[in-house]
Amino acid sequence: MSCRSGLSHNPGLYIHVPFCRSKCRYCGFYSVTSVDAIPGYIEALCNEMEMYQGIFGTFDTVYFGGGTPTVLPPHTIETILAGVRKSFALTDNPEITVEANPQDLDMTMLTSLFDCGVNRLNIGVQSFNDDILSFLGRRHTVATVRSALDNARLVGFTNIGIDLMYAIPHQSIEEWFATLDQALMAAPEHISCYELTIDTGTPLKIELESGAISLPDEDLQFDFFIKTSERLENAGYVHYEVSNFAGKLNLASRHNRKYWDHIPYLGLGPSAHSFLHNRRWWNHRSLSRYLDDLHKAKKPVEETEALTDDQLCLEALSLGLRTKKGINLTDFKMKYHVDLLREKNDMLARLKDEGLIDIENGILSPTRFGLAVADTLPLI
Amino acid sequence: MESIRNFSIIAHIDHGKSTLADRLIQHAGVVEARVFKDQILDSMDIERERGITIKSQAITLPYRGTDNNDYVLNLIDTPGHVDFSYEVSRSLASCEGVLLLIDASQGVQAQTVANLYLAMEHNLEIIPVINKIDLPTADVTRTMEQIDAELGLDPYRSLICSAKTGTGIEEILEAIVHRIPPPKGNNDEPLAALIFDAAYDAFRGTIISCRIFDGTARNGDIIRFMHNEMTYRVEEVGRFLLSRQKRDRLSAGDVGYIIAGVKTVSDVKIGDTITIDTKPCSRPLPGFKEAKPVVFASIYPIASDDYEDLAIALEKYTLNDASFTYQKDSSVALGQGFRCGFLGLLHLDIVQERLEREYDLSIILSVPSVRYRFTLKNGDVVDIDNPAYYPDTATIEKSEEPYIRATMMFPERYLGAVMKLCREKRGDNSTLNYPSPERVELVFEMPLGEVIYDFYDRLKTITQGYGSFDYDVIDYRESDLALLDILVNGDKVDALAQIVHRGNARTRGLRACEKLKEEIPRQMFKIAIQGAVGGQIISRTTISPFRKDVIAKCYGGDITRKRKLLEKQKKGKKRMKMIGSVAIPQSAFVAVLKSDSE
Ligand SMILES: Nc1nc2c(ncn2[C@@H]2O[C@H](COP(=O)(O)OP(=O)(O)OP(=O)(O)O)[C@@H](O)[C@H]2O)c(=O)[nH]1
Ligand code: SF4
Ligand SMILES: [Mg+2]
Numbered sequence: 011m012s013c014r015s016g017l018s019h020n021p022g023l024y025i026h027v028p029f030c031r032s033k034c035r036y037c038g039f040y041s042v043t044s045v046d047a048i049p050g051y052i053e054a055l056c057n058e059m060e061m062y063q064g065i066f067g068t069f070d071t072v073y074f075g076g077g078t079p080t081v082l083p084p085h086t087i088e089t090i091l092a093g094v095r096k097s098f099a100l101t102d103n104p105e106i107t108v109e110a111n112p113q114d115l116d117m118t119m120l121t122s123l124f125d126c127g128v129n130r131l132n133i134g135v136q137s138f139n140d141d142i143l144s145f146l147g148r149r150h151t152v153a154t155v156r157s158a159l160d161n162a163r164l165v166g167f168t169n170i171g172i173d174l175m176y177a178i179p180h181q182s183i184e185e186w187f188a189t190l191d192q193a194l195m196a197a198p199e200h201i202s203c204y205e206l207t208i209d210t211g212t213p214l215k216i217e218l219e220s221g222a223i224s225l226p227d228e229d230l231q232f233d234f235f236i237k238t239s240e241r242l243e244n245a246g247y248v249h250y251e252v253s254n255f256a257g258k259l260n261l262a263s264r265h266n267r268k269y270w271d272h273i274p275y276l277g278l279g280p281s282a283h284s285f286l287h288n289r290r291w292w293n294h295r296s297l298s299r300y301l302d303d304l305h306k307a308k309k310p311v312e313e314t315e316a317l318t319d320d321q322l323c324l325e326a327l328s329l330g331l332r333t334k335k336g337i338n339l340t341d342f343k344m345k346y347h348v349d350l351l352r353e354k355n356d357m358l359a360r361l362k363d364e365g366l367i368d369i370e371n372g373i374l375s376p377t378r379f380g381l382a383v384a385d386t387l388p389l390i
Numbered sequence: 391m392e393s394i395r396n397f398s399i400i401a402h403i404d405h406g407k408s409t410l411a412d413r414l415i416q417h418a419g420v421v422e423a424r425v426f427k428d429q430i431l432d433s434m435d436i437e438r439e440r441g442i443t444i445k446s447q448a449i450t451l452p453y454r455g456t457d458n459n460d461y462v463l464n465l466i467d468t469p470g471h472v473d474f475s476y477e478v479s480r481s482l483a484s485c486e487g488v489l490l491l492i493d494a495s496q497g498v499q500a501q502t503v504a505n506l507y508l509a510m511e512h513n514l515e516i517i518p519v520i521n522k523i524d525l526p527t528a529d530v531t532r533t534m535e536q537i538d539a540e541l542g543l544d545p546y547r548s549l550i551c552s553a554k555t556g557t558g559i560e561e562i563l564e565a566i567v568h569r570i571p572p573p574k575g576n577n578d579e580p581l582a583a584l585i586f587d588a589a590y591d592a593f594r595g596t597i598i599s600c601r602i603f604d605g606t607a608r609n610g611d612i613i614r615f616m617h618n619e620m621t622y623r624v625e626e627v628g629r630f631l632l633s634r635q636k637r638d639r640l641s642a643g644d645v646g647y648i649i650a651g652v653k654t655v656s657d658v659k660i661g662d663t664i665t666i667d668t669k670p671c672s673r674p675l676p677g678f679k680e681a682k683p684v685v686f687a688s689i690y691p692i693a694s695d696d697y698e699d700l701a702i703a704l705e706k707y708t709l710n711d712a713s714f715t716y717q718k719d720s721s722v723a724l725g726q727g728f729r730c731g732f733l734g735l736l737h738l739d740i741v742q743e744r745l746e747r748e749y750d751l752s753i754i755l756s757v758p759s760v761r762y763r764f765t766l767k768n769g770d771v772v773d774i775d776n777p778a779y780y781p782d783t784a785t786i787e788k789s790e791e792p793y794i795r796a797t798m799m800f801p802e803r804y805l806g807a808v809m810k811l812c813r814e815k816r817g818d819n820s821t822l823n824y825p826s827p828e829r830v831e832l833v834f835e836m837p838l839g840e841v842i843y844d845f846y847d848r849l850k851t852i853t854q855g856y857g858s859f860d861y862d863v864i865d866y867r868e869s870d871l872a873l874l875d876i877l878v879n880g881d882k883v884d885a886l887a888q889i890v891h892r893g894n895a896r897t898r899g900l901r902a903c904e905k906l907k908e909e910i911p912r913q914m915f916k917i918a919i920q921g922a923v924g925g926q927i928i929s930r931t932t933i934s935p936f937r938k939d940v941i942a943k944c945y946g947g948d949i950t951r952k953r954k955l956l957e958k959q960k961k962g963k964k965r966m967k968m969i970g971s972v973a974i975p976q977s978a979f980v981a982v983l984k985s986d987s988e
Pocket of ligand 2: 029030032033034037038039041076077078
């Protein structure tokens, strides 16, 4: 495989930290609020690492996601990273990201992260409006966000990403733009903008079902999506994936790109997914089952799937059409024996007319409007 | 042979034929209680789901009479819906008698009369049976009056029963053995066996259902199909119980099956006579009148690669559905396919579903049509059931459409509403009879094209379920016709075109647009739908695109889920037909004809 656009093909390592201090009101993600289990989890995690020694080659990214990794006491990340270095090879200059709750980012935490080699923070800001933060059930305030960002710079972080959320009940586009402006003022290297999704079984879902709140309709969602893209691109960010904006393209999340490029990744911790060659497997979602299995020296894998060429092809199509980089049609044809230009000619022409895709220099890529329908584009 | 009784159960739809068959089967004790289920002879999934009988089904039952003699009863349960009357008429050719069932709460209905006539044509012994006497609304006296007045049968020779509770079953069994004559026929004559049904089995070849009129058939016999002189060696004969039951021979008077390794499906023709090759009978049995299709539509495979599979499937399917006819056809929009004839729209619906289920095919049906007649300026007369072949309007001298005589029976209080419905459907020349007090029999002449779709449903709604309907095609009448084209994003879709009465063109065009708007899912771009007559747009609608559907997050743990969803959507899309870049679901083609549900 040729190495396109200078991107590395080293595998990525993902570590799932299944703890949160409290549950946000929209989130059905698997995490536990009791921190008693942390020591057992760290031990299990290190055991799990040993089981995958020598299988993946040299990692060039490590990503701590959750849950809330910063719930772990200071120095815990350091302990885990030591385990990582013991079990796996890392490249000289790995991207090491920690997802962080602003509330947890005091100087102690920031220094400990920085000192053990973490070089990228992804901060769950969500909003620069306290009313919205409390509506969402986030435990931090705008003031905490500000000090977290300032402190992070002070400690020396030069690669900071922030997560924001929009299309929230009662939110107007103007309010959202106010949040975006505040975010831009902080000049983060990376911004992720997610449309609010309310998971089943959460307090907000109940309010939604009772009719107490409602989500924006499709037209408004569309406006949010397109205007967000316009606003941030005007401010110099690159809209390189449906929800992701990078200060410069080389500041895109190196780790997340692996998911979209079918590059191998190893996921450790409860519910983490891994991908290698044509296999994908995932761990038990429940912390106790995860711990049980590792206690018995068993891989805590819930299920493994072997992907057929057709499935890989469909994934490559759907992932490629979510990114600005798009799909290199020649590579695609060589790899999957599908000549999209020939087989889908009418449809592609039609979508091009509609302004949903571009085809230039052998690259098929979604336009801004195309990204808004990226879940349907692969059905061409 | 003296101990054999061959009979069918016939009735209007839902009067309880299959339920009565249940009781007779249980009385014979041939099915273990453990495996018994209601309407057990409705063995196809599609029959059970819809709660109606679609195919006649034969079963052999032992019975010891009160005279202590042992009898063999060959029972055939038949469907009640008009669209399957060909099944009934073929069953009757194997019988000496019928149980004519009448629902005591509904009384005599249109198909009661129609089926009685069929039985009379075959000179069968008719035993009227009044069913559902357990219902609080049952009115036995009134039903007896109707049997007398409307059917012309002796009401005092009728039996009463409840197929649900089992009341009256013994009396029915006794009447069967004493009133229905045993079959005539001679074992010593050359074999003459009438093929009345067949089914294809991948391992055994064609399973032939037949009634032996003369002679015997046994293993090893070399049999000959009289229509094409092909010969085969018999591998197995037997009777139908719930499954096939092997026997050493079938004799005159028997109803059963023959398996002779027939893999060439076209050798077996329903209505043909089987005889013995070395000692053939002098002439074939009369066989059956051909089924007369009244509704036509084309069938296309959704994926054009499946055309060959479709061709093979249709050949096998016709074995098991003698009323279905087809021939090659092709469409600009849909490619190679087959033009098919059906006995009605329910029949069409069933054929589509059976083809998909039994042969694992995904198919599209074009908009159904009746057969129109055009006299051209050059004197040629052409019959056209496919809008794709609508003649150039400049060449048409005269256009005609088929008319039916519709016979409806219902309580008098609905007369006004039914008359209104018939007029709306361009009905003409009505006559009104009062066969018994408060009941009317209304006869209307109407264009067949107006009734094929939803006439029966609407009649039933208007009469709150008390109305019934039967019809015969009578003749062709002059009519001002027009071709209604449908354009999807500017492309004419020939399979959506309809031939319509010019006065209806605008309404039909609007309706088609509306229906298509409901049926065609929104896509990533705008879809324009237009109706046109002679190049002039008479109706239009647009389906707005969706602009936003993307789910925000797609990281390591989301990819599998996302792919599975895409796989499901792709599968759904495989069941749609691409017209240009627009995906049109199967259901759209038939839905165009539907009127708005009131
Ligand atoms: N109360 C009552 N219901 C009955 C009786 N016989 C049949 N039914 C009900 O009537 C309905 C129709 O019965 P079927 O036996 O399917 O009628 P059918 O004549 O075979 O119907 P088709 O084959 O579709 O023409 C079912 O719901 C039966 O349970 C009866 O004696 N009493
Ligand atoms: S949104 Fe994040 S912080 Fe909030 S409960 Fe879910 S995982 Fe925990
Ligand atoms: Mg039935």
